[in-house]
Structures are given as structure tokens and as C-alpha cells.
Amino acid sequence: MKRLIKLYSIVLCSWFVWGCYDDKGNYDYSDLGEVLLKIDAEETVMYGETLEMSPEITLKRTTAEEYDWAWDVASKTSSAVPEFKRIAETRELKIEDFREEVGVYDLRFCAIHKASKVETYAYCKLTVDNGLSKVYLLLSQQPDGQYDIDAVTHPGGIVRLNQYSLINNEYIPNAEKLFYVNSTQTRDERLYLTQTEGGKTISPIDLAYQGEADGWFFDAPADIRVSHLLTDLAARDQFMVCDGGIHYMNNVQVPLKASVRCRLDDLDYNITGVGTMHNSSGLGR
Numbered sequence: 001m002k003r004l005i006k007l008y009s010i011v012l013c014s015w016f017v018w019g020c021y022d023d024k025g026n027y028d029y030s031d032l033g034e035v036l037l038k039i040d041a042e043e044t045v046m047y048g049e050t051l052e053m054s055p056e057i058t059l060k061r062t063t064a065e066e067y068d069w070a071w072d073v074a075s076k077t078s079s080a081v082p083e084f085k086r087i088a089e090t091r092e093l094k095i096e097d098f099r100e101e102v103g104v105y106d107l108r109f110c111a112i113h114k115a116s117k118v119e120t121y122a123y124c125k126l127t128v129d130n131g132l133s134k135v136y137l138l139l140s141q142q143p144d145g146q147y148d149i150d151a152v153t154h155p156g157g158i159v160r161l162n163q164y165s166l167i168n169n170e171y172i173p174n175a176e177k178l179f180y181v182n183s184t185q186t187r188d189e190r191l192y193l194t195q196t197e198g199g200k201t202i203s204p205i206d207l208a209y210q211g212e213a214d215g216w217f218f219d220a221p222a223d224i225r226v227s228h229l230l231t232d233l234a235a236r237d238q239f240m241v242c243d244g245g246i247h248y249m250n251n252v253q254v255p256l257k258a259s260v261r262c263r264l265d266d267l268d269y270n271i272t273g274v275g276t277m278h279n280s281s282g283l284g285r
Helices: 002-022 163-168
Strands: 034-038 042-046 051-053 056-060 067-075 085-088 093-095 103-113 119-129 135-141 147-153 175-183 188-195 199-202 209-212 226-231 237-242 245-250
Touching (some): 034 119, 042 051, 135 175, 147 163, 175 226, 188 226
Parallel strands (some): 042 119
Antiparallel strands (some): 034 056, 051 093, 067 085, 067 103, 103 119, 135 147, 175 188, 199 209, 226 237
């Protein structure tokens, strides 16, 4: 019985060996060739301007006609799997009036083999900027009497016109002043735009509209016309002069809103001008 089992095992193993020996490797392999892609490792484009990039492509044992080309972007996040979206299906990248939000992105160039759908990538760190990190902001009156905000970079002196309308698709009626507040207490930046009636809060990052002037107050005055906005050196205390009265804001406690009109010994008052006093260290008070 043992001999029969051994003999059966030998025959079975021999059959497997013969099967492997008889397999001539009848598989349908095809050489897809090789494609090597190279793009700039980093690129910066200004919001609303033209994004252009020309890749370097090296082909071995294949031709360009065998490939489709595409460009994708994904916001840089903490996620291990970025979510790419397609922005172009061309070999050369040229997108006029590029308007992805200001920020940092992964940009990739794709070579897609038409027959096999195999994809090859090259990556780039893409920064979308608006040149507003170090600038002077200027209210500029337009031919129709409305206003826009222009930016002049510092250093460099590069002028970028109509930045508010570029982001918000509208001009500003009856604009008067811009006030920038950067509180070292709360690490908070705000940009106020005052108008002859009311005003707007604007993002200091990209000038996007954020809200109306009644959001500056706990109890907004019936008529809002802010003439001055003063702070201490650290912007901890903020004083807003509105319609001849003082409205105080503490830039430490939230929400960041101004109080009702401050009273002075129960006397009526009307502020017509504002100045500052300086101590021996040159600090304003």
C-alpha cells in the first residue's frame, strides 16, 4: 500500500513537471516603450493671469501619437490622498485668466497611453499668488465714479490694478478710506473699507468681500460713517470714530465687535478731528 502511494505521488509530480515543461510561455506581452516627463519643480502664477508651462518629453520605443496629455491640480492638504481635478487636456499648458484660489497646489502633467491607459506623471509645486503679501493698497476712482483697489508691491514697485473687482466682480460705490488692523494680541488681520454710508470688511489676504459695516458693532448705529480708526501699538485697544462718537473694541475678547457709542460724563459730544500724543519713547497714545 505504501509502495502504491509512493508510485502515485511520483506519477502525479511527473505530470506537473511535464505540464510546466510543456508550457511554452504562450502569453501576449507588448512593449509599451518608455516615456520620461520633466516639468519645473516649482512655479508661481498670479491670480487672474496666464498659467503657462512647457514639459520636456523623452520617448523611447514609442511615439507621441500613442499618448494623450493632461494637466491636473490638487490643493495641498494633510490628506495622504490628494484629490486632483483636471484643468487641461493639452500637451502645452496655457490657461489665461487662471483663477484657482490663492494658495499652494500640486500640479501634475500626465502622459496617458491610449491603448493600455497606463499613466505617467511629473509633478510641480504650484503657488497661486495675488502679490498682496507686501503691498501698498490704493483706492482708485474709476471713470464711472465708483472705486476699485490697486496694489503696488514693496519692494519692486509692481502695479496691479483693479484687484478688488478682479476677485469680487464688482466695483465699490462711495468709497472713502481703507483701514488695516493687525493685532499682535490675537494674530488677527482685518481690512476695513469705509463708505459715505456704511462700509465693508475685506480679506487682507486676497481682498475678497467678507461682510458689511453693521457687523463691526454689537449694536450698529442707524447711520454708519466711520471717519477714523485708531489703535494702540499692539492693536489691543481699538477706537472707531463713527458719526462724531467713539466706539471701543477690545481686540482680545471675541466676538471682535465695537461697543455702543461711548459716553463722556453724560454730555453730548461731537468729534470733528483726531490726533495722537506720543511719549518720550515715541509710542502713540
